[in-house]
Amino acid sequence: MITVRNLSKSFTTDRGVVEVLKQVDLDISAGERIAVVGSSGAGKTTLMHLLGGLDRPSSGSISFEGDDIFHFSAGELDAFRNRCIGFVFQFHQLLPEFTALENVMMPALISRITATEAQAKATQMLKAVGLGHRLDHKPGQLSGGEQQRVAFARSLVMSPKLLLADEPTGNLDSATSDEILALLDQLHAEHDLTIVVVTHSEKVAAHMDRVVHMTDGCFTFV
Numbered sequence: 001m002i003t004v005r006n007l008s009k010s011f012t013t014d015r016g017v018v019e020v021l022k023q024v025d026l027d028i029s030a031g032e033r034i035a036v037v038g039s040s041g042a043g044k045t046t047l048m049h050l051l052g053g054l055d056r057p058s059s060g061s062i063s064f065e066g067d068d069i070f071h072f073s074a075g076e077l078d079a080f081r082n083r084c085i086g087f088v089f090q091f092h093q094l095l096p097e098f099t100a101l102e103n104v105m106m107p108a109l110i111s112r113i114t115a116t117e118a119q120a121k122a123t124q125m126l127k128a129v130g131l132g133h134r135l136d137h138k139p140g141q142l143s144g145g146e147q148q149r150v151a152f153a154r155s156l157v158m159s160p161k162l163l164l165a166d167e168p169t170g171n172l173d174s175a176t177s178d179e180i181l182a183l184l185d186q187l188h189a190e191h192d193l194t195i196v197v198v199t200h201s202e203k204v205a206a207h208m209d210r211v212v213h214m215t216d217g218c219f220t221f222v
């Protein structure tokens, strides 16, 4: 489904060039669930942003179902992200001025389905993450774990093929993180959802099909 080849990413800072990803290769099959683990600064978030088409590499390619995503025009890339990718950010990045329901509706509205349909889908997704009673709360009125669950609902509302989740259970207690894992199991079973999750949790990692270790911008095999 996804083929990552020779992917490198450097950032230029005032102290010189920082090489963050160093020629990584990765193959992800449809329906596969992968945990990415590694120490802080290893390059995990950078990899996730590239996989989701949120940033461009310095060199190398990512092909998604045969299309090189970095050959897409800006408009094509936006459409691809909206249709195929669900993203849960490390710092959830909800819009503070909008309610939980409105935050979750946002990707659906962008895709130009009707507002009624977007609202129905968003409500269903928020119920699935156990927040049916918090639809009209704004992020500031929700706990950290609840905000994280809203971010999950938002990432899943468009029924993506690939879910990219960057430390999604970092703020969650173990009961809530079990509920999220159960929801992921269900989506995987019903829709063959492909999942790449960055995690420090051994429990979450053990729940995936494969664990990839990152050290200093490279994959290491242990």
Ligand SMILES: Nc1ncnc2c1ncn2[C@@H]1O[C@H](COP(=O)(O)OP(=O)(O)OP(=O)(O)O)[C@@H](O)[C@H]1O
Residues within 6 Å of the ligand: 011, 012, 013, 018, 020, 038, 039, 040, 041, 042, 043, 044, 045, 046, 047, 090
């Ligand atoms: N925009 C940027 N400009 C310069 N350096 C950056 C930029 N983004 C990331 N880096 C550097 O790249 C390295 C990897 O960052 P990244 O966020 O991918 O790490 P990570 O593995 O996700 O770490 P953590 O577990 O702490 O979230 C870090 O050393 C960081 O300082």
Ligand SMILES: [Mg+2]
Residues within 6 Å of the ligand: 044, 045, 046, 090, 166
């Ligand atoms: Mg990170």
